Amino acid sequence: MTHERTLAARGELGRLHRELEKDLGSIAVLRAVADRGEELEVFEADLAEQLDRASSAAVVCLVGSTGAGKSTLLNALVGRDIAVEGVDRPTTSAPVIYRPADADISELVAGLPGEAPRVVTYDPRDGGAADAFWRGQILIDAPDTNSIETGHRAVVGELAARSDVLVVVSHRQSVAELSSAAFVDLFAGRRGMVFVLGRSDELDAAADRDLRAQLEGLARDRWGAEGAPVLSISARRGKEGSESGGLPELRRVLGDLISEERLGSVRRQNAVGNVARIGAEIAEVSPQIEASSERLRAGLEAGAAGWCGRTVGLVNERLDQRKADLTRMLWNDAAKVWDGPGGYALRVGGIGTLGLGAGAAVARRNPLLAAGLAAGSLAASRVQGAVRDRAFESTSGLLPGSAELDELQRDAFVDARLAASDLAVDEAAPSLTPGGAELAAGAAAAVDEAWDRLLRVDLPREARRGVPRFLRTLVDLPVFGLGAWVLFRTVEGFIAEEYIGVDFLISATIIALAWLFGARVLVRARFAGRSATLLAQVRGDIEQRVGAAAGRSIQGPLERVEALLGSTRRVELADRAWRRRLHGGE
Ligand SMILES: Nc1nc2c(ncn2[C@@H]2O[C@H](COP(=O)(O)OP(=O)(O)OP(=O)(O)O)[C@@H](O)[C@H]2O)c(=O)[nH]1
Ligand SMILES: [Mg+2]
Structure with a gap:
């Protein structure tokens, strides 16, 4: 790969890395993911580390069970006896680090548990050995992965x-060794691997073939390392001559991995291995995440429907109590467009009518008192009407109280809340269900808007329709006629100097009032039906608006669930994108 292409690939991986970190950050609130926090943290840290390793020297580490021949193999590979080979198990406790003089190994040894490593330095110009294989790489002989010295495992x-x-070095007795296999599990996919069947000089051809087949099977099935090199090596022979014991083959496969040209690619593969391991962790919990998300979605939908239904039910109960007021508002509004005696009669409430009646009754004895009574009762009914109008225009009484609304919300979203707390950790779960305050505000706004529309648009329109012009004329004309007749008789009497009596005037007034009262009864009867229609209309309107508010209130939680699922799926499959990028870039 050319330098430019390497840089481009690294830039792309940097971008993929940021995206992955972002997705991992968002799904960290999922309970199932939080439960895997420790494992994920290891892989995330290692991923960042691998992407960061660009400039440091290649490091090869010999790992495996005790007695497999790691120390002997190191000695054979470097052509010097620098590691202690032994018969006492385990032999190696302090790691041996074979390193070029110019390599900085401070990070390699910093904070290493166990005994201090023995560091042997070589001159990278002569390879440190006769065959000049080592040109700047670091080779480590580590303690075993399976002995009773459990502290060794932390070091290795x-x-x-x-x-x-x-x-990974194993021998006859340790190929199927569980604790060594479990150690390799930790790094499966995350490190370049070469499998060595050691001490091969002790095996006949059939045993050698069988054991190598076993190793190949493990590499493929257990560690996903299909195609990784599996070699039979005799370190003892290798020490006798550097071209013996399978050493040339081992140097060749190692060279493929750690030569300067190949190392960057190995590190990127190691990084992608971490991405795959992260994906595998998530894949294991994703059915659980999907299931609780599905329950949450269903809970939110059902909750919204239930909440809407019950809120609308409560509002409807309260609406029923406004039916009489609504009818009266219709008369009032009709009276406003009806500028004539019929309109006044419609506007005057019960007290007004009574007062006018009383006025007419006492007028014969005391016309002044009668006029006072009539005017007073008209004013009283005006004030009463205005007070009632204001109460009617306010929606405050239409909505259940906030305590009641809170309870409604809690009841309706019980299932959603349970699913949310299965899905997400305690701090995040509340954001996955709608808040009580938000729902209450939504309901209040819905009722306000519907009611406002009723008062500003529907009610005046119905009122106008209820008193068409022909009706208004039909009612008003006889009253005007009667007035004209009274006026005519009064003028005529005045000219003839025969004043018409008070009785005549009172009779005319009573006739006019009776006519108007009758008209009023008829018109109000017309409006009773219309107010029922209006009520049904406003009910429908409220239901639709409360439904929309409920829908909006679960929108946020639904979108958050969707985003979480999206991130989960992306993390699960992230290694594909990384591999595509890697292979496209190489
Ligand atoms: N026949 C034979 N014996 C070997 C070979 N390699 C190592 N041995 C012997 O196996 C024993 C263990 O070798 P070591 O190199 O100490 O093994 P190790 O893997 O470093 O063991 P620990 O340090 O305990 O983890 C020694 O007695 C070696 O001489 C080999 O290739 N052939
Ligand atoms: Mg050893």
Whole structure:
């Protein structure tokens, strides 16, 4: 790969890395993901580390069970006896680090548990050995992965984590060794691997073939390392001559991994291995995430429907109590467009009518008192009407109280809340269900808007329709006629100097009032039906608006669930995008 293409690939991986970190950050609130926090943290940290390793020397670490021949293999590979080979198990406790003089190994040894490593330096110009294989790489002989010295595992774990390539050494007795296999599990996919069947000089051809087949099977099925090199090596022969014991083959496969040209690619593969491991962790919990998300979605939908239904039910109960007021508002509004005696009669309430009647009754004895009574009762009914109008125009009484609304919300979204707390950790779960305050505000706005529309648009329109011009004329004309007749008789009497009596005037007034009262009864009867229609209309309007408010209130939670699922799926499959990028870039 050319330098430019390497840089381009690294830029692309940087972008993929940021996206992955972002997705991982968002799904960290999922309970199932939080439960895997420790594992994920290891892979995330290692991923960042691998992407960051660009400039440091290649590190190869020999790992495997005790007695497999790691120390002997190191000695054979470097052509010097620098590691202690032994018969006492385990032999190696302090790691041996074979390093070029110019390599900075401070990070490699910093904070390493266990005994201090023995560091042997070589001159990278002469390869440190006769065959000049080593040209700047670091080779480590680590303690075993399976002996009773359990502290060794922490040391080799750290060393492996700081390496690029693991040479997994096993021998006859340890190929199927569980604790060593479990150690390799930790790094499967995350490190370049070479599998060595050691001490091969002790095996006949059939045993050698069988054991290598076993190793190949493990590499493929257990560690997903299909195609990784599996070699039979005799370190003892290798020490006798550097071209013996399978050493040339081992140097060749190692060279493929750690030569300067190949190392960057191995590190990127190691990085992608981490991405795949992260994906695999998420894939294991994603059915659980999908299931609780599905329950949450259903809970939100059902909750919104239930909440809407019950809120509308409560508002409807309160609406029923406004039916009489609504009818009266219709008369009032009709009276406003009806500028004539019929309109006044419609506007005057019960008290006004009574007062006018009383006025007419006492007029014969005391016309002044009668006029006072009539005017007073008209004013009283005006005030009463205005007070009632204001109460009617306010929606405050239409909505259940906030405590009641809160309870409604709690009841309606019980299932959603349970699913949310299954899905997400405690701090995040509340954001996955609608808040009580938001729902209450939505309901209040819905009722306000519907009611406002009723008062400003529907009610005046119905009022106008209820008193068409022909009706108004039909009612008003006889009253005007009667007035004209009274006026005519009064003028005529005045001219003839025969004043018409008060009785005549009172009779005329009573006739006019009776006519108007009758008209009023008729018109009000017409409006009773219309107010029922209006009520049904405003009910429908409220239901539709409350439904929309409920829908809006679950929109946010639904979108958040969708985003979480999206991130989960992206993380699950992230390694594909990384591999595509890697192979496209190489
Ligand atoms: N026949 C034979 N014996 C070997 C070979 N390699 C190592 N041995 C012997 O196996 C024993 C263990 O070798 P070591 O190199 O100490 O093994 P190790 O893997 O470093 O063991 P620990 O340090 O305990 O983890 C020693 O007695 C070696 O001489 C080999 O290729 N052939
Ligand atoms: Mg050893």
